[in-house]
Amino acid sequence: MNAPARRLPATAGASAITPIHRVALVTGANRGLGFEVARQLGERGMTVLLGARDMDKGLHAARQLAHLPGEMIAVQLDITRQDQVDTLARWITITYGRLDVLVNNAGGYYHPRTNPVEVDIAPAREAMDTHLFGTWRVCSAMSPLMHRHGYGRIVNVSSGYGATTTSGANCPAYRVSKAALNSYTRTLASELEGSGILVNAVCPGWVATDMGGPGGRPVRDGAAGIVWAACLTESLTGGFYRDGQRIAW
Template sequence: MNAVTFPGRPHRRREAPDPEPSQRVALVSGGNRGLGFEVSRQLAQLGMTVLLGARRPLAGEKAARQLRREGGAVIPVKLDVTLTRDIEELVARIDADYGRLDILVNNAGAYFDIDSQASSVDLGIVRQALETNLLGAWQLTEAMLPLMQRHGYGRIVNVSSGCGAMDSEGTGCPAYRVSKAALNSHTRLLAGELAGTGILVNAVCPGWVATDMGGHGGRPVADGAAGIVWAATLPSRPAVNGGFFRDRQRIDW
């Protein structure tokens, strides 16, 4: 993965008042299905402009069209978080069209290797999981930060998992677990760096939800998405920053 070029970062500025929902622009990676689709729906229902990121443009347009029929301001954008070119082009587009980004939901995730074991897992799968679940979110966040810093306001939500917690039980999903544990660590580092800037960074576990990746039997997708939307719309006071949450409640790292 190559380095991303992005607009130069301004000096740290004081946090700005919370913008009205109708003034906010949100980007959701992996937004064309599952959790990302429902998060996009709920943010749009709040009156925000939602940029629905999808690797495949046709899938993104289909999902956005459905949400627009429900009355949401949802725009599909091509976004593969592992492709530097996609991110660079999207930064330039957001800068030109909106001049700001208020919310980033790092939802794109993959490689739920439930049948693997740490002693025998295919390291190629581990590398791919890290590329998407950690480095993809990392590079996308780094590229979008200047659009938040410009106005002294931002909400970054890293969609994580309880199985990435250090004391989680079980031995399956080693690639997924390690990638989410690393994403949690990045969340804490970035939150500490950005404290006091008006940009809040948190991780959210949506719980086991009934999606293509989670499988049947999980909780309704809307319930899992609600916790993500909560973190994406946190008020500036009190500043909730650098936490790991499930259903709006703190959980252990």
């Protein structure tokens, strides 16, 4: 892990302005899309907390990104466990006193050969606990840190499979849980409107990750749209985007 990012000291004089040092949390950041999102945020000089269920894998990911301008820190986080979510929120409060960016990326359960009639209900429950309730847990725990400073960017990594304008019989657990995530995104955005906290969902498209398989677009391209939403300067909230362009829910 590299040395902590330096914060410029306050100096006398009306023209002296200390830049705001942004702190970001990316869930599921030890590999694939989350890892690339963390890398791109680190390139922008942010302190990035790499959430990982397996701390050893998180530490390995952080070491791989230690050369970036931003500080890379592995944190243990299983978003299906309320105790871990609450512990991390307390640690961020004590250590930084703020959280500026939250990327809810942790997920899975993409099973193309399943269908609604035959699928075991257990994986569907797990998909909901991760994509919907896991995101819900993290947002509820972390949003007070954003309210402190009247600034926040919450990005929920979704999928076109969760759009009501699409249809298909495969991947039912994935489709239904991502559709639920989209609904939660709109609901949360409505609650936080005017607070300085922007909430959006992003579809990264089909990317060549372990989950997506070969043949997809480069991971960096899928991650770029997520990072765009994480670094928004315009007051865009409550939307569904792909590559910075709004798409239908």
